[in-house]
Amino acid sequence: MQIVIIGSGNVAYHLAKAFVQNKIPLAQIFGRNEEELKKVSEELGTSYSTKNLVDSDLYIIAVSDNSVEEVSEMIPKKDCLVVHTSGSLPKESLKGDYRKASFYPLQTFSKSKELDYSKIPFFIETENEQDKKILFEIASKISENVMESTHEKRKYIHLTAVFACNFVNHLFARAKEISDSQEIPFGYFLPLIDETVQKIYEIEPRSAQTGPAVRNDKRILELHEQLLHGESLEIYKTMNHSIQKMYEL
Amino acid sequence: MQIVIIGSGNVAYHLAKAFVQNKIPLAQIFGRNEEELKKVSEELGTSYSTKNLVDSDLYIIAVSDNSVEEVSEMIPKKDCLVVHTSGSLPKESLKGDYRKASFYPLQTFSKSKELDYSKIPFFIETENEQDKKILFEIASKISENVMESTHEKRKYIHLTAVFACNFVNHLFARAKEISDSQEIPFGYFLPLIDETVQKIYEIEPRSAQTGPAVRNDKRILELHEQLLHGESLEIYKTMNHSIQKMYEL
Numbered sequence: 001m002q003i004v005i006i007g008s009g010n011v012a013y014h015l016a017k018a019f020v021q022n023k024i025p026l027a028q029i030f031g032r033n034e035e036e037l038k039k040v041s042e043e044l045g046t047s048y049s050t051k052n053l054v055d056s057d058l059y060i061i062a063v064s065d066n067s068v069e070e071v072s073e074m075i076p077k078k079d080c081l082v083v084h085t086s087g088s089l090p091k092e093s094l095k096g097d098y099r100k101a102s103f104y105p106l107q108t109f110s111k112s113k114e115l116d117y118s119k120i121p122f123f124i125e126t127e128n129e130q131d132k133k134i135l136f137e138i139a140s141k142i143s144e145n146v147m148e149s150t151h152e153k154r155k156y157i158h159l160t161a162v163f164a165c166n167f168v169n170h171l172f173a174r175a176k177e178i179s180d181s182q183e184i185p186f187g188y189f190l191p192l193i194d195e196t197v198q199k200i201y202e203i204e205p206r207s208a209q210t211g212p213a214v215r216n217d218k219r220i221l222e223l224h225e226q227l228l229h230g231e232s233l234e235i236y237k238t239m240n241h242s243i244q245k246m247y248e249l
Numbered sequence: 250m251q252i253v254i255i256g257s258g259n260v261a262y263h264l265a266k267a268f269v270q271n272k273i274p275l276a277q278i279f280g281r282n283e284e285e286l287k288k289v290s291e292e293l294g295t296s297y298s299t300k301n302l303v304d305s306d307l308y309i310i311a312v313s314d315n316s317v318e319e320v321s322e323m324i325p326k327k328d329c330l331v332v333h334t335s336g337s338l339p340k341e342s343l344k345g346d347y348r349k350a351s352f353y354p355l356q357t358f359s360k361s362k363e364l365d366y367s368k369i370p371f372f373i374e375t376e377n378e379q380d381k382k383i384l385f386e387i388a389s390k391i392s393e394n395v396m397e398s399t400h401e402k403r404k405y406i407h408l409t410a411v412f413a414c415n416f417v418n419h420l421f422a423r424a425k426e427i428s429d430s431q432e433i434p435f436g437y438f439l440p441l442i443d444e445t446v447q448k449i450y451e452i453e454p455r456s457a458q459t460g461p462a463v464r465n466d467k468r469i470l471e472l473h474e475q476l477l478h479g480e481s482l483e484i485y486k487t488m489n490h491s492i493q494k495m496y497e498l
Contacts, residue, residue: 163424166460211415
């Protein structure tokens with residue numbers, strides 16, 4: 001079976017790497033960014049192109065949601081399976097006469113960071129049983145955690161991930177901005193952050209809540225508001241309001 | 250040296266446990282909640298009281314910020330050291346003729362969760378060198394990470410911790426609310442959450458940002474807003490606005 005990955009961003013890179021590490025042969029990596037493709041191709045020992053898409057049985061489009069449709073139109077073949085890796089798009093975003101599917105890895109991908117692929121949940125949606133079998137077989141070589149998911153459910157999985165990952169990372173970024181402003185090393189907070197995550201393996205996040213808002217400690221809340229400004233102040237107020245609503249304080 | 254811990258909440262429990270585990274003798278655990286104190290005392294093999302505070306060299310007041318002043322007035326002795334564990338109060342919140350200090354462990358404490366005390370940073374502020382030595386010696390038996398800190402700096406440490414821990418946990422709680430509403434197991438998101446935290450050990454959080462807001466993917470941002478309501482929608486808008494401001498999008 002011939003497989004091509006299309007894309008030169010973080011998701012494409014990590015998928016290609018997971019394929020190579022798990023001995024799933026890649027016929028080609030295809031994309032626009034020649035510099036990136038060259039780097040990836042040298043690291044993984046795969047061929048690449050920015051111009052000529054090779055003939056293949058499976059095309060995995062791992063590009064940003066905005067580009068999926070445009071890229072999907074570049075595939076002229078009919079007798080093939082084309083998948084995208086988006087958490088939010090329906091498989092019908094793929095525009096062509098081929099078989100369509102969704103192949104969504106739930107993870108945050110940064111190029112410079114090694115990943116344990118075996119723990120990444122894959123959510124798959126296909127048009128028929130045969131394609132489902134193909135994609136389950138491939139994903140199962142990479143991960144222990146492969147599931148079916150409708151587009152409707154996948155949208156909510158992606159939305160949950162935005163809260164649990166993207167927004168969490170942004171809180172770290174704003175937190176570091178505050179500690180940097182006082183020359184407090186951010187490393188001090190790493191054991192606290194680890195424990196915050198360790199906790200939710202054992203306790204419901206709702207029951208694990210600590211801090212001034214859930215204690216309704218108005219004096220501290222006011223003090224903190226005086227120390228903050230701009231977007232961090234907005235976040236502070238919004239989060240405290242939401243905490244107090246959740247616990248009916 | 251006689252040591253008493255005052256309080257029956259999470260911080261008092263975990264401090265008492267850390268003391269006992271590290272063979273620092275406790276003369277007494279003192280507090281209002283007899284039921285809790287009895288449980289802790291039975292688990293740790295320490296004596297407790299809700300009425301008679303024993304004579305001691307060091308009193309550690311581990312109660313909520315709102316109660317520190319009131320509790321500190323209960324200590325009639327002069328020749329002793331009294332400390333509180335608050336991240337936000339000055340040591341002058343302690344009202345008495347004794348020596349005063351701050352003894353702030355940077356961690357999130359939940360009773361039902363085991364903790365690795367050796368990784369907890371302790372921030373200490375005293376009136377004199379002798380008391381500093383006493384508190385450093387005690388804290389160093391528990392943790393590898395003991396530092397001095399002024400009240401001014403401690404306020405910002407606490408504020409940073411609210412973003413990096415309390416708000417992060419609340420995002421987990423709101424995320425779980427979303428996934429629960431669609432009967433999506435929250436366990437799916439644990440590898441993603443782990444990776445989100447693992448990343449900041451290697452990459453600046455600012456550089457690790459992923460997701461629709463930093464890609465300025467307006468179509469997804471609008472779709473997500475349609476799926477949300479109430480406090481989660483407010484959080485969604487505030488966080489995206491802050492992300493887009495940070496990256497000047």
